[in-house]
Amino acid sequence: MNTNQIIVLIAAILLIGFIIWWFFGKHQETAENANVTKGKQEADVVVNGGYSPSTIVLEKNVPAEVNFDLKDSTACLSHVVFDQLGVNKDLSKKDVTPVKIPTNKPGEYDFTCQMGMFHGKVVVK
Numbered sequence: 001m002n003t004n005q006i007i008v009l010i011a012a013i014l015l016i017g018f019i020i021w022w023f024f025g026k027h028q029e030t031a032e033n034a035n036v037t038k039g040k041q042e043a044d045v046v047v048n049g050g051y052s053p054s055t056i057v058l059e060k061n062v063p064a065e066v067n068f069d070l071k072d073s074t075a076c077l078s079h080v081v082f083d084q085l086g087v088n089k090d091l092s093k094k095d096v097t098p099v100k101i102p103t104n105k106p107g108e109y110d111f112t113c114q115m116g117m118f119h120g121k122v123v124v125k
């Protein structure tokens with residue numbers, strides 16, 4: 001192998017590493033428990049280049065709302081989609097948009113942006 005080939009090889013490895021980091025590296029899951037007060041629970045999710053926290057943990061059998069706070073101007077993130085719940089909400093109408101989550105049974109509900117690029121989930125325990 002000559003020097004050029006080695007440089008190309010190193011560049012390719014770095015590029016692959018970067019791609020892996022870009023797509024998979026940011027999945028250090030930030031899980032957050034909802035605040036339970038007076039028989040209901042709420043959690044806030046900031047929407048800004050993704051969802052923060054990306055995992056919300058809810059208690060079973062306590063009425064729950066997840067409040068989406070849109071801080072991003074990307075059109076794609078302006079809607080949040082809960083496929084399993086048939087929910088597709090426009091977050092740009094209000095400062096904070098609550099989404100009701102059923103908590104009658106344990107489970108996981110994934111949510112995404114409109115095109116499914118950004119992911120988060122709500123876990124009912």
Ligand SMILES: [Cu+2]
Pocket residue numbers: 076077113114115116117118
């Ligand atoms: Cu998207």
